[in-house]
Amino acid sequence: xxxxxxxxxxxxxxxxxxxxxxxxxxxxxxxxxxxxxxxxxxxxxxxxxxxxxxxxxxxxxxxxxxxxxxxxxxxxxxxxxxxxxxxxxxxxxxxxxxxxxxxxxxxxxxxxxxxxxxxxxxxxxxxxxxxxxxxxxxxxxxxxxxxxxxxxxxxxxxxxxxxxxxxxxxxxxxxxxxxxxxxxxxxxxxxxxxxxxxxxxxxxxxxxxxxxxxxxxxxxxxxxxxxxxxxxxxxxxxxxxxxxxxxxxxxxxxxxxxxxxxxxxxxxxxxxxxxxxxxxxxxxxxxxxxxxxxxxxxxxxxxxxxxxxxxxxxxxxxxxxxxxxxxxxxx
Amino acid sequence: xxxxxxxxxxxxxxxxxxxxxxxxxxxxxxxxxxxxxxxxxxxxxxxxxxxxxxxxxxxxxxxxxxxxxxxxxxxxxxxxxxxxxxxxxxxxxxxxxxxxxxxxxxxxxxxxxxxxxxxxxxxxxxxxxxxxxxxxxxxxxxxxxxxxxxxxxxxxxxxxxxxxxxxxxxxxxxxxxxxxxxxxxxxxxxxxxxxxxxxxxxxxxxxxxxxx
Numbered sequence: 001x002x003x004x005x006x007x008x009x010x011x012x013x014x015x016x017x018x019x020x021x022x023x024x025x026x027x028x029x030x031x032x033x034x035x036x037x038x039x040x041x042x043x044x045x046x047x048x049x050x051x052x053x054x055x056x057x058x059x060x061x062x063x064x065x066x067x068x069x070x071x072x073x074x075x076x077x078x079x080x081x082x083x084x085x086x087x088x089x090x091x092x093x094x095x096x097x098x099x100x101x102x103x104x105x106x107x108x109x110x111x112x113x114x115x116x117x118x119x120x121x122x123x124x125x126x127x128x129x130x131x132x133x134x135x136x137x138x139x140x141x142x143x144x145x146x147x148x149x150x151x152x153x154x155x156x157x158x159x160x161x162x163x164x165x166x167x168x169x170x171x172x173x174x175x176x177x178x179x180x181x182x183x184x185x186x187x188x189x190x191x192x193x194x195x196x197x198x199x200x201x202x203x204x205x206x207x208x209x210x211x212x213x214x215x216x217x218x219x220x221x222x223x224x225x226x227x228x229x230x231x232x233x234x235x236x237x238x239x240x241x242x243x244x245x246x247x248x249x250x251x252x253x254x255x256x257x258x259x260x261x262x263x264x265x266x267x268x269x270x271x272x273x274x275x276x277x278x279x280x281x282x283x284x285x286x287x288x289x290x291x292x293x294x295x296x297x298x299x300x301x302x303x304x305x306x307x308x309x310x311x312x313x314x315x316x317x318x319x320x321x322x323x324x325x326x327x328x329x330x331x
Numbered sequence: 332x333x334x335x336x337x338x339x340x341x342x343x344x345x346x347x348x349x350x351x352x353x354x355x356x357x358x359x360x361x362x363x364x365x366x367x368x369x370x371x372x373x374x375x376x377x378x379x380x381x382x383x384x385x386x387x388x389x390x391x392x393x394x395x396x397x398x399x400x401x402x403x404x405x406x407x408x409x410x411x412x413x414x415x416x417x418x419x420x421x422x423x424x425x426x427x428x429x430x431x432x433x434x435x436x437x438x439x440x441x442x443x444x445x446x447x448x449x450x451x452x453x454x455x456x457x458x459x460x461x462x463x464x465x466x467x468x469x470x471x472x473x474x475x476x477x478x479x480x481x482x483x484x485x486x487x488x489x490x491x492x493x494x495x496x497x498x499x500x501x502x503x504x505x506x507x508x509x510x511x512x513x514x515x516x517x518x519x520x521x522x523x524x525x526x527x528x529x530x531x532x533x534x535x536x537x538x539x540x541x542x543x
Binding site for chain 1: 434
């Protein structure tokens with residue numbers, strides 16, 4: 001790794017000010033993504049500021065309105081073990097447990113998890129292959145290269161990468177909020193607005209600016225939360241990123257779907273919310289497989305495959321279907 | 332300009348990409364940044380390693396793995412992928428299993444670190460080490476220290492009631508009695524064994540779970 005200096009942030013305001021005025025400073029929490037990026041020379045910060053000592057940022061607490069606030073420094077394993085979250089939002093627990101390994105979950109922070117950068121092999125490669133995310137204007141080696149693992153929704157000729165986080169998919173389905181403290185105070189960003197589509201600026205993964213510090217993730221109380229499920233398909237059974245995944249939360253009247261929340265991973269540059277399918281699934285009976293399939297298909301009208309990932313369009317619909325069935329059986 | 336750091340393999344396209352070296356920007360060490368006394372580019376650090384207080388001086392960019400191996404001579408944790416993909420560098424920080432290749436040494440001032448060297452007591456192997464020998468839980472042995480450190484913490488996680496991706500219903504409390512072979516395989520999936528000793532590793536862990 002390249003030479004760098006290290007400091008510890010003691011106070012959020014000072015950390016934010018330092019980050020705002022110094023483009024070569026990076027915050028580090030768990031470090032599990034940042035160190036990989038630095039070793040692959042996809043991130044070259046001159047100064048690291050360790051934010052692990054910032055107060056009150058690792059707690060998991062129930063809010064007065066029934067929501068749950070997860071501190072940005074809470075570790076994936078702590079959130080996955082949390083009994084309140086397991087009981088009320090199993091989709092969050094499962095999405096965390098199906099990600100990475102026991103060791104990495106003990107290290108990785110929740111804030112860092114949603115800031116993870118893509119696993120696109122061209123982006124991660126040390127040889128500076130064309131990648132607009134890594135070096136704007138250099139092109140996209142994946143667009144006409146090996147793109148079996150890449151996007152089927154929302155991609156551009158400039159970037160066809162997918163977002164790697166699992167828990168971000170669950171949080172998107174639940175319409176969680178990212179609480180950010182910046183130069184002008186604190187603000188809440190809706191999870192579906194947090195990550196960006198690539199367009200012609202794929203170097204920006206999300207809407208954060210310099211001087212922004214994620215302090216927490218807030219999950220509102222959701223009636224669909226208890227009957228929820230995260231289904232992840234991978235090239236190997238464990239310790240792998242998703243080919244395709246689905247986060248589903250459902251509320252039912254008998255066998256009929258009352259309301260459903262549905263988001264997918266491994267298919268786009270951000271967690272992909274299936275809003276058309278959510279509307280179409282309302283009122284459908286959970287034992288009517290054909291009707292479930294037809295409803296889910298409404299969100300795949302604008303799916304566009306690349307040369308090597310046409311299979312994902314059918315696979316994603318089957319994954320969504322099975323996830324709805326499993327979540328429905330929990331209602 | 333300084334040239335150093337040779338890494339032989341490119342990550343796409345196999346073995347064709349040999350680096351001659353990588354250009355580094357001049358080190359912009361900031362003198363005012365004295366919180367960590369970085370005057371000569373190195374930081375004083377003390378950690379409790381395997382029960383003993385150890386002081387060392389490291390560059391901020393040094394991983395915990397390199398500090399343990401190169402500065403403290405603890406070569407039990409192995410450097411294999413150096414990317415968080417294999418688990419051979421697994422050690423414990425404050426009793427939790429982590430990957431020492433994916434964290435910086437400077438981040439662990441004052442922490443308790445345990446490596447495989449810290450498991451034996453008065454010349455007697457830890458029951459988990461003994462179980463790996465009895466069940467032939469290794470061939471080349473390169474992943475073994477990571478496997479054992481991971482398994483030891485994994486058993487504690489199960490005892491603490493943590494569920495896993497192999498747990499059918501995460502809403503229910505997890506009991507140690509639920510720690511099936513499928514659970515062990517899933518919970519140990521962060522430790523790769525290229526000799527593929529997995530069946531024997533699982534047997535060793537099952538056996539050790541009864542002894543610990």
